[in-house]
Amino acid sequence: MTGRDLSLRRFSGYAMKRAFNQVQADLNATLAPHGLRLVTFSALCLIDENKGLKQSELAQILGVERPNMVLIVDELDSADLIVRDRSTEDRRAYELRLTEQGEKVLAAASAAAQGHDARMTAGITDDVRETLVTALWRIEANGRQRD
Amino acid sequence: MTGRDLSLRRFSGYAMKRAFNQVQADLNATLAPHGLRLVTFSALCLIDENKGLKQSELAQILGVERPNMVLIVDELDSADLIVRDRSTEDRRAYELRLTEQGEKVLAAASAAAQGHDARMTAGITDDVRETLVTALWRIEANGRQRD
DNA sequence: TATAATTGTTATAATTTATAACAATATTGG
DNA sequence: CCAATATTGTTATAAATTATAACAATTATA
Numbered sequence: 001m002t003g004r005d006l007s008l009r010r011f012s013g014y015a016m017k018r019a020f021n022q023v024q025a026d027l028n029a030t031l032a033p034h035g036l037r038l039v040t041f042s043a044l045c046l047i048d049e050n051k052g053l054k055q056s057e058l059a060q061i062l063g064v065e066r067p068n069m070v071l072i073v074d075e076l077d078s079a080d081l082i083v084r085d086r087s088t089e090d091r092r093a094y095e096l097r098l099t100e101q102g103e104k105v106l107a108a109a110s111a112a113a114q115g116h117d118a119r120m121t122a123g124i125t126d127d128v129r130e131t132l133v134t135a136l137w138r139i140e141a142n143g144r145q146r147d
Numbered sequence: 148m149t150g151r152d153l154s155l156r157r158f159s160g161y162a163m164k165r166a167f168n169q170v171q172a173d174l175n176a177t178l179a180p181h182g183l184r185l186v187t188f189s190a191l192c193l194i195d196e197n198k199g200l201k202q203s204e205l206a207q208i209l210g211v212e213r214p215n216m217v218l219i220v221d222e223l224d225s226a227d228l229i230v231r232d233r234s235t236e237d238r239r240a241y242e243l244r245l246t247e248q249g250e251k252v253l254a255a256a257s258a259a260a261q262g263h264d265a266r267m268t269a270g271i272t273d274d275v276r277e278t279l280v281t282a283l284w285r286i287e288a289n290g291r292q293r294d
Numbered sequence: 295t296a297t298a299a300t301t302g303t304t305a306t307a308a309t310t311t312a313t314a315a316c317a318a319t320a321t322t323g324g
Numbered sequence: 325c326c327a328a329t330a331t332t333g334t335t336a337t338a339a340a341t342t343a344t345a346a347c348a349a350t351t352a353t354a
Contacts, residue, residue: 004200004208007192011264012276013170014189015283020167021210022290023160042161045154053151056332061151063168065312070334084333092319092332117158120286128282129159135279136162139267143169203301212343217303231302239301239350 012139023120030116034109039064040075041113044098044106047082052095054087081105159286170267177263181256186211187222188260191245191253194229199242201234228252 008014024038031041039062046061047053059069073096076082081102084094098106121129155161171185178188186209193208194200206216220243223229228249231241245253268276 004197004204005193007196008189011260012268012280012283013167013174013264015280015287016163016167016170019283019287019290020160020163022287023163026290026293027160042155046152049154050151054332057151066333067313067335068311073333090320090332094333113158117160120289121159121282122289124282124285128278131275131278132282133159133162135268135271135275136159136166138271139166140162140169142267142269143166143173146173201301213302214304214344215342220302237301237351241302 016136026120027113027116030112031109034105034112035079036105036109039072041109043072043076044081044102044109047096048098048103048106051097052085052087054093054095055084056093058096076102163283173267174260174263177259178256181252181259182226183252183256186219188256190219190223191228191249191256194243195245195250195253198244199232199234201240201242202231203240205243223249 005014027041028037031037034041036044042062043058046058050057055069055073056066058064058073059066062069064072073082073084077084079101080099082096082098084096087093087095124132152161174188175184178184181188183191189209190205193205197204202216202220203213205211205220206213209216211219220229220231224231227246229243229245231243234240234242271279
């Protein structure tokens, strides 16, 4: 069971995949008690940060296809965490906003997610964590260059 | 389009997800000309590194369910990159080995994947890359602790 | 030796991600 | 202004990924 994957460990992407698998599992478990999963939590954060955000903008930021975003927003809507307000400027579009309930759930879920992040990065110093995140965004930018 | 996701950038997992999305896309594009994708390339590497590896072991290392591994190994088998040899010690199991063709394809694909990794980590110094990978494995270990 | 566990497999379900088409509305070029 | 084109949210659907249940053959265990 030990060290049978040395050939893959040369690739930084392998470490990223393995680490992110754990992060995703732990975060989903952390959010489940709040009725959220990774993608709905992310959507809640973005709607809170950008009041009146439109579905298509949300989809674009999260890299989700618009048809799939419909279901995600439906899920938040059904749980009364957000509302879809018709835009007065563009009557095709909806402006998304958190409900009072949505604010409460987001606050609780955010605190839990912070705890999750702290657990996952336990034993990593603040400046190494800073280096890590900076390097990851650099990789992301390198990838975005060619599409 | 810019900076609408500040609330999510506090989470290191967000950077990991965004970066890995790019890595996965670029790596799959890199491997496609060799008839491979991320998971079949990983399997090839592991079979090469561990001659006679069994399907169930491969599945366990890669974190894939055994029924799904059947299809992955089928894919490599159909492409004549590996063979399934009946184990003499355990006649339920197959021992997996690369064919000559498999060795050739793996060598070419590995070189391409190395290039991919270099592209993705361009602008990152060697010791920062080292810090990055070490931190990622630490996160992975932290996650594994609680399951 | 009887019972239980493991290996590879099939079938199937659940989940996620992607594509095509459509009505309503908005934008743009003539 | 008007005709053509594009965009928004949506439905339907397909493709791809991931997970679960059951089974025969074989091995391990009690």
